Amino acid sequence: QLVESGGGLVQAGGSLRLSCVASGRTFSSYAMSWFRQAPGKERELVAQISSGGSTLYADSVKGRFTISRDNAKNRVYLQMNSLKPEDTAVYYCNRASYWGQGTQVTVSS
Numbered sequence: 001q002l003v004e005s006g007g008g009l010v011q012a013g014g015s016l017r018l019s020c021v022a023s024g025r026t027f028s029s030y031a032m033s034w035f036r037q038a039p040g041k042e043r044e045l046v047a048q049i050s051s052g053g054s055t056l057y058a059d060s061v062k063g064r065f066t067i068s069r070d071n072a073k074n075r076v077y078l079q080m081n082s083l084k085p086e087d088t089a090v091y092y093c094n095r096a097s098y099w100g101q102g103t104q105v106t107v108s109s
Contacts, residue, residue: 002093007103010083014107018078020093020100028071030096034078036089036105043092047078061087083107 006018018034031050037043047057047067055067066079076093085107093100 002095002098002100004091004093004100004103007091007105009106009108012083012085012107012109014083015079015081016083016105018080018091018093018103018105020076022074022076022093022095024074027074032067032069032076033094034067034076035092035094036087037092037102038086038089041089046091049076080105085109 001023002020004018004020006016008016010016029051031048033048034046035043036046045058046061047055047065049055049067049069057065064080064082067076069076078091080087088105088107090102090104092102
């Protein structure tokens with residue numbers, strides 16, 4: 001089970017930190033990802049962190065977003081800075097075939 005939190009409404013240029021907590025005792029063995037889906041658009045990969053800590057980002061968020069993980073707490077985070085209205089979407093936590101329920105991020109201009 002994956003449960004996201006931390007979404008909300010923020011002005012352009014602001015910051016938010018998303019958090020996802022995962023159940024299970026093998027959290028550290030899995031890559032974790034954040035996806036997002038805006039209205040009328042397909043779900044897209046935002047960021048991923050491997051079990052070893054390697055990261056990758058969508059070009060649209062490079063330099064603004066940072067993914068991290070705390071294996072002791074079974075958590076993955078997405079720090080989002082310099083937010084833009086086009087970042088508005090529902091953000092989902094993902095591990096393999098499992099998805100969270102999503103958390104809404106709205107960035108006003």
